[in-house]
Amino acid sequence: MVSRAKLALLTLALGALWNVPAQAQAPALPPAPPLAPGELENAKQIYFDRCAGCHGVLRKGATGPQLLPAKTRALTTPVLKAFIVNGTGGGMPDWGRQGILTDAESDLMARYIQHDPPTPPELGMAEMKKSWNLIIPPDKRPTKPEHDRDWQDFFAVTLRDAGQVAIIDGKTKEIVNTVKTGFAVHISRSSFSGRYVYTIGRDGRATMIDLWMKVPDKVAEVKPCSDARSIDTSKYKGKHGDFTDKLAVIGCYWPPQIIVLEGNTLEPLKVISSRSMTYDTMEYHPEPRVASIVASHFKPEWVINIKETGLIWLVDYSDLKNLKMTQIQGEKFLHDGGWDATKRYFMVAANMANKVVVIDVEKGKLEAIFESGIKPHPGRGANWIDPKFGPVNGTPHLGEGKVAVYGTDPAKHKEHAWKNVRELKTLGGGGLFIKTHPKSKNVWVDHALNGDPAIQKQVCVFEKANPEKDPKCWKVSDKGRAVHFEYNKAGDEVWISVWGKKDGKSEIVVYDDKTLQEKARIDDPRIITPTGKFNVYNTVKDIY
Template sequence: MLNPTLIRWAALLAGLMTGHVLAEPMPNAAELYQQHCLSCHGAQRTGGMGPALLPQSLERLKRSDALKTIRDGRPATQMPGFGTTLEPAALQALVDHLYTPPADTPGWTAEQIRQSRQQTTAPDQLKNKPVFKADPHNLFVVVEGGDHHATILDGDKLTPIHRFATRYALHGGPKFSPDGRYVYFASRDGWISKFDIWNLKTVAEIRAGLNTRNIAVSSDGRYVLAGNYLPQSVVLFDQDLNLLRVYDAQSAEGKISRVSAVYDAAPRKSFIVALKDVPEAWEIPYADDAPPVAKGQVHDHQLGEAVFQPGQFTPITIPLDDILDDFFFDPPYTHLIGASRNGKGQVINLNIRRKIADLDLAGMPHLGSGITWLRDGQPILATPNLKDGQVTVIDMRTWQTIKQIPTLGPGFFMRSHENTPYVWVDSMMSPTGKDTLQIIDKATLEVVKTVRPEPGKTLAHIEFTRDGKYALASLWEQDGALIVFDAATWKEIKRIPMSKPVGKYNVYNKITRSAGTSH
C-alpha cells in the first residue's frame, strides 16, 4: 500500500515545479467517520462492537491520547491503527469530530435497554460454591484500565486467581452483592455487567444508557440502580439485570439534569440520587414494606395526580441549597455530607430532609473518597482534595473543621482500616507528588511517613486486605503493578504486575462497609 503522506508530498512537489499549487481541501470528518468508524462504533457514535465515541464518553480521554489510538490502534482489541492509511490532517479531523456533540442528541429508550440485555451464562451452568480454594471474602477485584481487564486476586496468598476482559473504560467502583458472590461493573458507555466471582464467569449484561456515571446495589441484593449523564435518567434493574423502571432525571420543576451519583443507603433500605444540574437529591425506597409517600414529597410529573402512591421505588425529593457533585454518608446513614465542585459543602439530615450545617471545604473536595474513624471516642471524617494539596478533617458532632493537613498536592483517594492506626493518602494529581503516598496518624493527624517506590510514576488508590495487615497500592502505569506494603512497618512486601490498575476492591471490606473505604 502506498504511503498517503508520500503521495501528498509528491503532488505538492509536482505543483511547485509546474507553478500550479492548489490549496489542500480540508478533510471531511463526517465522511471519514462513515468510512472507517461507523461499522464498529455506530451511525450515531453510540457504540456497537466498539465503545461509544461521544464527548460525554470521552471526557476523561485526552485528545492527544485519542489521536494516538486512532493512529496506532489499541493492542489486544479489534481497533486497528489508521496511521498508514490516513494523513495527519485526516486523523486530527477525526479526533475533532469525536469531541464535537452530534447535531441530534442520541437517545436510549426503555425498549432499547431491554433489547440490549445478554444472558452470557445460563444459571444451570453455575455451581453454588466457589470453584477455587481461596477465602471468597478476602478476594480483591482489580480493575486494569490499561487493557480493559479485571483480575480476581487472592488476598491471603496475594496471587491472581483469574483474569478476564471487561467492557471498555469501567467507570466508578464495582459494587458487590451482600454475600460477596457477585460483582457488578458499569462502563462509561453504559454497559452494566454482572460477574459471578464464585464461578469466575460473566452472567449477564445490559446497557443502561449511553454515558453512565455509576451504579449502586441494594443492601438486600435484589436491585441495581444506574445513574446516567446521557440520556439524563436513572434506571432500575432487578438483581439479574432485567429492567424494572426508567426515571427521567429532572427536578420537581421539570428541569432536565445529569446524574452526579447514585448510592445505596443500607440502613434506610433506599437509594440516594444526586442531580448534577439542579440543587436536588432523591431518596428511592426499595423495601417491600416502604410506607406510602405523600404527593407533596414527590415529582408530580412522575406520579400524576394521585394524593398517595405506594412507597416502594417512589422518588422522594430532597431540596438542597447547592448542587451535589459528590457525597458521603455518616456511619448510621442519617446524614448526607455533600460538596459541589466549587467547594461549597453541606450536611443534609435525611430524616427531616433539609440542610442542618455548612462545611468549610475549600478547593475541590473529593467526598466520594472520604472515610471516617473514631478519635478520642468521637467520630470524624476526612476527605482528600482534587484541587488543593490538603486533607480536611471534620468533627461529625459539630461539623466544624478540626484540621487541614497539608499534602504533596491534589489527591484522589484516601484509605484506612479498622485494624490500623494510620490513613494513607495519595497526591496523584500533583506533577511533583504523584509518585508518593503519605501516611497520617489517626490520633495526632500528622504525616508520619512517606513512601516513594517508583520515582516519577503515579502511585494511588490504597486498599487493605480483610484483616488490615497489608495495604495494596496501584502503580498507575500501563506496565504497572500492585505494590503490597506491610501496613504496620510500611515496608514493601511484593509486586504483582498489572496493566494500569486503576482500582482494587476487597470483597469483605466492601460488603461490611468498612469505615476505611468508600461505599
C-alpha cells in the same frame, strides 16, 4: 508547531481565562477550525474516553469548566492545546505531557471542542432489553463456592483502558481471572451477600460477576446507558423486609436517567428520568447526570445524587409500582461521597461549589452543608477518631494541597459536627482518594491528578493519633500515577494502583499498613492501567 515551552507559558498566562464564563467573551468569534474526513469520529471517541466525565456529554461543565464554542473559539486552538498538553492546577490531567494523547491528538481535541457538541441518542427500555444478556441463569449457577479460596477477600480491580476487571485473591495476590466488562469501569459494588460483583463502565455497560464459580466470571450484562459512573444493589434487611441481592440500580450520565434492575439477572425493570429543574434557580436542565449512588442500611432506599440540579434523591425501592421518592435540596455539582462510621449520615462532595453536603438518612432530610476547600474529591471518604475532636471524616482536594477534616458526631461532639476542625497539608492538589480502616493507625492520601509528574507518583500517610505531625510521603513507583487505596479483609494491608500508559507497564503495590513497608508488587502483564480496587468484604460492610 507550538513548542512545549510555549504551550506551558500559555497555560500559566491564560489559566484564569479558562474559567471565564462564555457570556463574558467578546461577541466576535472566529469560525470553528476545520476537521478533516474521519477526524470527527476519532475526536468524539477521545472526548468520551477522556473528557466527558468532567466536562459533560453536552460540554456544559461540572468538575471541569464548560467547553461551548462561545468560549473555546475565543481561547483559540494554541491555547486550548496548551491546556490539553500541560493540564491545569485545578485537577485537569496533563494528557499530552504524560503521553496519553499524542501531539496530533491534542491538536485534534483543541479543534474539536470549538465545534458545537453533538447530542447522543436517547436510550429507552426497548434498546436496553436488546442489550440484556443473561449468560448463566440463576438456577444454573453454583449452590456453594466451587473453589477453596476466601472469596470475601477477593479484590475487583479496574483495568481501565483494557475494558476489564481483574479478580485478585487477597491472600495469594494471584489473578484469579480477568473479566471483560465495560470500558473504564468506574466502580465495582458487591451484592449484600458478597457473592456477586457488579461493575459499571463509562460506556454504560454493566456486568455481574459470580465469585462462587470455579473461575469467577460474568453471568449477566446489560447496557442501559451510553455513559455512566454508578451502580449499587439493595442492601437492606430488617423490619421493612429482606432485599438481599434482589435489586440493582444504575445511574446514567447519558441519557440522564436511573435504571432499576432485577438483582440476580440484571434484567431492566424500571427507568426514571433525572431531568428536572435546578434546585436554586428552578431552571430546566437537559443533562442532570446521575453521580454517586449508595444503599441505605436504615431503610430500603438508595441515596442518588443528581449532579447538575444539586438534588439528592432518596428512592424507596420496596414497591416499584408505587414508587416513593424524597427530593432533598443540596448543592451543585454533586459528585462522590460515603458514609460516616454509623452509616446514618451520607456525605457527598459538591466539588465545583467547594462544599460537602450531609444527609441524615434515618430522618430523610438535609443535615448540613459546609465548605471544605477547592474541589473536594473524597471518593468514599475515610472515618477515624481524632484525639481532640472525636469521630471525623476527611477529603483531599483537586484544587489545593490539603485534606479537610470535619467532625461527624452530632450526638456526642455537637460542637465539632459538620465543621472543619483540621487541615492536613499534602504535597499539592490533584488528590483523588483518602483511605483508612478501623484497625489502622494511619490515613492514606494520593495526588494522582497533580500537574507535577513527580508528585503524581507519591502518596502521604498521616498518623491518626498525632495529626499535627508531618506526614510520611514517598514515591510508589516510576511506572505511573499512584492512585486509589484499598485495604484487605484483615485490615492490615493497603493496595495502591500504579496507573501507567495503556501500552506501557503498570502494577499494584501492596504495603504493610503498620510498618508502611512494601510487601508485594503485582506486576503481571495483564495488569493494564489499574485504577479502582474494591475488596469484597470491605465493600459489603461499607468499611472506610
